[in-house]
Amino acid sequence: MTELPRGWEWATLEDLLAAQERPITDGPFGSKLASRHYSDSGARVIRLQNIGDGVFRDERAYISEEYFEELRAHEVRAGDLVIASLGDVLPRACIVPDIGLAIVKADCIRVRLHPEIDVRWVLYALMAPATRRHTASLIKGVGRPRLGLSAIRKIPIPIPPAEEQRSIVAALEDHLSHLGEATLALEGIVQRLRLLAKRILVDAIPVPGPSNWxxxxxxxxxxxxxxxxxxxxxxxxxxxxxxxxxxxxxxxxxxxxxxxxxxxxxxxxxxxxxxxxxxxxxxxxxxxxxxxxxxxxxxxxxxxxxxxxxxxxxxxxxxxxxxxxxxxxxxxxxxxxxxxxxxxxxxxxxxxxxxxxxxxxPPLEEQEKIVRSVKARLADIERSISGIELRQIQADALRRSLLAEAFAGRLVSQNPADEPTSLLLERIRRERLAQPKSRRVRRPSKLPQQKETLL
Missing domain, CATH: 3.90.220.20 (DNA methylase specificity domains)
Incomplete structure (x- = not known):
């Protein structure tokens, strides 16, 4: 682990959890949540497609509110962090907005943090280049990359004092919002250029065409x-x-x-x-x-x-x-x-x-002329798109650089009067130790029925 700024401490994601029952959980697997359980309305199901890289995607799926009650142990609330354990970009995470009743599905990890830990800080920590490099060695599976729940619990997170967390997040979000606006504008230009290319192709060859065709x-x-x-x-x-x-x-x-x-x-x-x-x-x-x-x-x-x-x-x-x-x-x-x-x-x-x-x-000469013209116009569009894509790559690099600067403590100045992080982490640890342990009630296993013997 790298050396941290004064007053910061290393913690694992598990160290930052809320002092309550099941502060971290994955979704129900197998037959507990199958296609037959889905409905047209009711409680939301958060799936992998909802978890963008720092963004919640509003892809909708539902189960009935009655079945939600059976799966309430996997409940998600507004402000919770959800982490994808499966995919090409790991750990991929986002903060859940206010969507009403909801649960997580398999391969989605719900994390509920202690109220003195800024959830946005932890989100950006999971997106930081150093975290991605660390977890890359823990990912398993070929074709279906996976980061298991036990590995997610142990992800190291650098923690500054609580006030500094909020100051850094505010500065970081200001920079990232401007960068995000520019990126969206570039994406819009690319979409319009691709539509223009399609329009050129369609208009270049009218059907039925001129009388000499x-x-x-x-x-x-x-x-x-x-x-x-x-x-x-x-x-x-x-x-x-x-x-x-x-x-x-x-x-x-x-x-x-x-x-x-x-x-x-x-x-x-x-x-x-x-x-x-x-x-x-x-x-x-x-x-x-x-x-x-x-x-x-x-x-x-x-x-x-x-x-x-x-x-x-x-x-x-x-x-x-x-x-x-x-x-x-x-x-x-x-x-x-x-x-x-x-x-x-x-x-x-x-x-x-x-x-x-x-x-x-058309006549061969006209075919050749149209092909030459269309190829030239499409080449101009592709050059423009390539230039924009280069800007998008540069924007991604700047985003990573901003995250690196934030987690190196160089984005805002420190306040020596802030409470040291060590005291914050100790307070969270004591609260969690004081949390009563939940007891799982074991259901009696069903004895196999004896088959009647025919004499």
Whole structure:
């Protein structure tokens, strides 16, 4: 642990708890809180999606007030701290606003602090870079990172005198509020720029288009194929080849960070081998991403695709870049959604329905001109977005720097007359020791019923 300013003390989160029964608790697990218990109104259930990094997110779920009474041991009140024990950013925490009756769900930890500890101070301490570095070594699990309740109890928190806590929090929140306003403004600009990009794509290709354009269909403008179906028998074999799937295809971008392989005999591989200029589209996705297209530009070489993707290979009077533009236009104009069928919340675009979608074909020279113009305008937007994202990264760095300065005691001046923290912590410790221990009443276990023997 690092050296603290004069008058400060290290404590664990457990040292700061209120002197009452169950000042820290997680939510009910398993069958105690299942989907059948949820209702349209009643008491709120605080879930992982409610816990932003320092912000309470108003995502709503309810159980009946009658069932709330059965789960009251997991109750949350306004001013409590809730901490996520599962997720990519840990410990992620926020302060609960006044939302009425509420409980925490599994993987959410409710913390009720002693009234002489400023809950905002502890919240910012959990967000501080030093705390994140400390807890990083305690997180367990691959794919589902978890910080258990026992580890959360032992998180070290630097505690200044009570008056200094409040002074630092006031100064910190003043700085962070200005930074937050600037960050929100930047996010709003990015959203407007992305909407502008969609508008450019939709407006660039009017349908049906000018009189010198020919209106065709996707099936007549080029060749459409569905990729090879995956099968467990082909996970290993003598002819392992890479393939692209829906997880690799984003709008105007193919992600090659996780390319898989399967066994492709030569004659089968030839059928599904990609050629530079092929357009790949998501065959099955959530509706807003259905038909998300990207062009295969020749890398990596010798690669195929699966039946989660549709392939369009342009005809002689269609430029591949034009086809990509048309499909991006159709996706943002929600044209593909009119052709879908829905299975288990996933929208599917069959090859036959895709082939029937209208496809405008201007003269080749005009295709090239429109593609060049749209690419230039979209590139300008992307440069603007990249510049803003750099500012957002700088804002995040400034936020971390402010937190570091606050917890190093450099944000406000100290008052030598403040009560030392050691006395505050000792007072909290004595109050908690004086708290009567609760006794759990054991329910008698049910004896197994003897089965009647047939003689």
């Amino acid at each position: 020919r209106i065709s269909t996707v099936g007549k403008a080029g060749m459409v194929d569905l990729g090879r179906q995956r099968h467990p028998d082909w996970h290993i074999g003598p002819n392992m080849r890479p393939y692209l799937r829906v997880a690799n295809v984003f709008e105007d971008r193919i992600d090659l960070t996780n390319v898989m392989e399967m066994d492709f005999p030569s004659d089968i591989f030839d059928k599904y081998r990609l050629v530079e200029g092929d357009i790949l589209l998501n065959e099955g996705q959530s509706p807003e991403y259905l038909g998300r297209p990207a062009m295969y530009r020749g890398e990596p070489k010798e690669i195929a695709f699966t039946n989660s993707l549709l392939r369009f290979r342009a005809g002689v009077d269609v430029l591949p870049e034009w086809a990509l533009l048309v499909f991006r236009r159709h996706m943002h104009a929600k044209r593909f959604i009119r052709e879908v069928r829905i299975t288990t919340n996933i929208a599917h675009l069959s090859a036959s329905r895709f082939k029937s979608v209208e496809f405008p074909v």
